[in-house]
Amino acid sequence: MTDPWRLHTGTLDGASPLFAAVADLVGISRVQSRRAVLAGLVAVEGTPVREPNAASAGAVVVDLRHGVRAAWQAHRHGDTPGGKQLTILHRDDALVVVDKAAGVLSAPTRQGDLGGPGERGHVPELLRRILRKQGEESPFIGQVHRLDKDTSGCLCVALTRDAQRILSAQFAGEAAGRTYRCLIAGQPVADAAEVTGTMDRGRDGRRRFVEGGDDGEHAVTRYKVLRRFARGCELEVELGTGRTHQIRTTLAAMACPIWGDRVYNRRRRDGDPVAPRLMLHAVRLVLDHPVDGRRLAVEAPMPEAYLDFSRMLGHRRTQRDAPPQP
Numbered sequence: 418m419t420d421p422w423r424l425h426t427g428t429l430d431g432a433s434p435l436f437a438a439v440a441d442l443v444g445i446s447r448v449q450s451r452r453a454v455l456a457g458l459v460a461v462e463g464t465p466v467r468e469p470n471a472a473s474a475g476a477v478v479v480d481l482r483h484g485v486r487a488a489w490q491a492h493r494h495g496d497t498p499g500g501k502q503l504t505i506l507h508r509d510d511a512l513v514v515v516d517k518a519a520g521v522l523s524a525p526t527r528q529g530d531l532g533g534p535g536e537r538g539h540v541p542e543l544l545r546r547i548l549r550k551q552g553e554e555s556p557f558i559g560q561v562h563r564l565d566k567d568t569s570g571c572l573c574v575a576l577t578r579d580a581q582r583i584l585s586a587q588f589a590g591e592a593a594g595r596t597y598r599c600l601i602a603g604q605p606v607a608d609a610a611e612v613t614g615t616m617d618r619g620r621d622g623r624r625r626f627v628e629g630g631d632d633g634e635h636a637v638t639r640y641k642v643l644r645r646f647a648r649g650c651e652l653e654v655e656l657g658t659g660r661t662h663q664i665r666t667t668l669a670a671m672a673c674p675i676w677g678d679r680v681y682n683r684r685r686r687d688g689d690p691v692a693p694r695l696m697l698h699a700v701r702l703v704l705d706h707p708v709d710g711r712r713l714a715v716e717a718p719m720p721e722a723y724l725d726f727s728r729m730l731g732h733r734r735t736q737r738d739a740p741p742q743p
Contacts, residue, residue: 421445422481431474435466439479449485455691456488469691503543507715511580511708515540516717517572519694523563540572562588562659570699570717583707588659594703597654597664600696600727602682603673604650609641612667616660623680626666636660638667646730649676664697676726690729693722
């Protein structure tokens with residue numbers, strides 16, 4: 418059998434979806450082919466095409482010289498190979514606020530320090546590496562809150578036990594402000610609202626949110642619509658409580674799941690765009706400094722993968738909703 422891990426060229430007739438045609442041309446599975454397309458390894462008529470179901474015709478180039486896995490992982494986490502997993506946004510003697518990349522764990526897992534094969538590390542270890550390179554001894558690093566592995570953005574860690582105790586109390590209540598942005602595959606009725614209810618686990622083990630429910634953990638989520646598209650919209654979300662998967666389950670219960678959520682987004686329609694990662698970003702963190710009490714606000718820039726996907730949604734809106742030409 419011919420080795421598929423090389424540069425391939427050919428001609429497509431447009432009769433099959435792009436990923437199927439590439440799989441047949443190259444001799445790889447359709448799963449691998451779909452990932453290759455999403456990762457930008459397939460170009461038709463000199464232009465990369467990232468829609469696996471596109472009916473593309475013309476000269477095609479498929480670059481598999483470095484395999485599919487590394488490019489797919491980089492694409493999935495909104496990164497480029499070798500891209501930063503962690504960026505320090507603020508640091509003083511009491512705390513650090515970092516911009517965590519998607520795919521990085523907030524804390525170690527039971528399976529091991531790096532969370533198993535394919536993981537991108539966890540924040541405490543990555544932070545220690547950065548500080549060692551700067552010639553500093555490994556400090557105490559205390560967890561005060563978490564972000565889901567596939568959520569990017571602002572994450573705070575404490576550098577002293579006193580700071581950890583004070584900051585943890587802020588995040589357990591409403592003293593710490595947490596603002597997120599997300600792209601969702603639905604249309605909320607209201608342009609802004611506060612959603613209250615309870616969270617628990619369903620029979621399938623997944624966490625679930627019940628609006629107005631009495632049994633489970635109390636959850637408060639506030640949102641406002643920033644932009645509406647033909648297929649979904651962009652929200653700004655603030656947390657009144659900090660429950661696990663709170664934003665994801667609340668929006669899913671509203672029939673507005675987040676694009677790229679492989680756990681809670683079960684609505685799939687033909688022609689839906691494929692998000693490269695969970696489109697949820699912790700854009701802003703506000704807290705009282707544990708030493709001097711000053712109000713500290715830190716923001717994390719929007720990831721390129723998020724911006725690219727939002728532009729694609731906006732482009733689709735323009736194409737679908739444009740008024741007829743006279």
